Amino acid sequence: MNKDNFEEYEDPSLYDHENDSFMDDIDFLKKWATKQSGTIIDIACGTGRATIKLARDGFSLIGVDVHGKMLEAARKKSLEQNLDIDWVQQDCTDFHLDKKSQLIYSVGNSFQHFLTNEDQDGLLASVNRHLEMGRVFIFGTRFPSTEELLQPSTEEYWRSYVDPNTEEKVDVFTISTYDSLEQIQHYVTIRKFLDHNGNILEEKRTNIRLRYVFPKEMERLLEAHGFEILHLYKDWNETPISADSYQMIVVCRKDR
Known part of the structure; x- marks a missing residue:
């Protein structure tokens, strides 16, 4: 692992x-x-x-x-x-x-x-x-699937949710690159934590690799x-x- x-x-x-x-x-x-x-x-x-x-x-x-x-x-x-x-x-x-x-x-x-x-x-x-x-x-x-593997390598909107602790909105974006030799998708997940006016308070980025x-x-x-x-x-x-x-x-x- x-x-x-x-x-x-x-x-x-x-x-x-x-x-x-x-x-x-x-x-x-x-x-x-x-x-x-x-x-x-x-x-x-x-x-x-x-x-x-x-x-x-x-x-x-x-x-x-x-x-x-x-x-x-x-x-x-x-x-x-x-x-x-x-x-x-x-x-x-x-x-x-x-x-x-x-x-x-x-x-x-x-x-x-x-x-x-x-x-x-x-x-x-x-x-x-x-x-x-x-x-x-x-x-x-x-x-x-082709749609899953061949995602744009640019920052793409994924989803939004409300943080239950702060009751403020979180917008989530991803950047994806597929390595066809290793069959591994490289993901960057970007979480933008917003205040009640829509201003970005904090941005967190995480990386993950997933095998298909x-x-x-x-x-x-x-x-x-x-x-x-x-x-x-x-x-x-x-x-x-x-x-x-x-x-x-x-x-x-x-x-x-």
């Missing part, structure tokens, strides 16, 4: 402000969780957005992440809600737990943080090692690590994947 790729996660509270309301994957995960028993493992769990929501519904969870600040935020939130979640700080390319699971998942497009072939191999080998035979690994990643995997490549990669793809969707509503997809939701089963 490339630990120099963590700028986006140095402020867990900002991360939560921007991501904690995302719910699209939760019902999907619950559907599969009800088919399993025992402890569920959340890989690259971050501040526990999905982990905590599943634990609230009575499922037993372990959250694994390499980033100490994100895990500390997750631990604090679970304690405040009196949830018994085991938070483990380990590199997801080579994690070692004392149990196996019938369901392992990774959401938030975390699969894209495994930038090299070696990182991907390590992740999938670790997942396979901790997954019971015939059981399921679920994850999502952005779909490498094409569907046939994913099929070969998972097969090589002992997984069979059961379902391939374009969203968490189980819509079949198509050329205009923005995401690739993978449900695969350990078959060896």
Whole structure:
């Protein structure tokens, strides 16, 4: 895991402000969780957005992440809600737990943080090692469409939101450059914090690199690590994947 790729996660509270309301994957995960028993493992769990929501519904969870600040935020939130979640700080390319699971998942497009072939191999080998035979690994990643990869390399408006602490507007912009040899998108995220008159009070820039995997490549990669793809969707509503997809939701089963 490339630990120099963590700028986006140095402020867990900002991360939560921007991501904690995302719910699209939760019902999907619950559907599969009800088919399993025992402890569920959340890989690259971050501040526990999905982990905590599943634990609230009575499922037993372990959250694994390499980033100490994100895990500390997750631990604090679970304690405040009196949830018994085991938070483990380990590199997801080579994690070692004392149990196996019938369901392992990774959401938030975390699969894209495994930038090299070696990182991907390590992740999938670790997942396979901790997954019971015939059981399921679920994850999502952005779909490498032409629109996604060939974004303008100029500063482009992305979204706006209101900072819940200051109640002031934040405009978010991105600059994107795709390296087709490495299959890595280099993103600069620019957050402009505005006062009530629209004047810029502060501007923050963070960098992140994300790996893209094409569907046939994913099929070969998972097969090589002992997984069979059961379902391939374009969203968490189980819509079949198509050329205009923005995401690739993978449900695969350990078959060896």
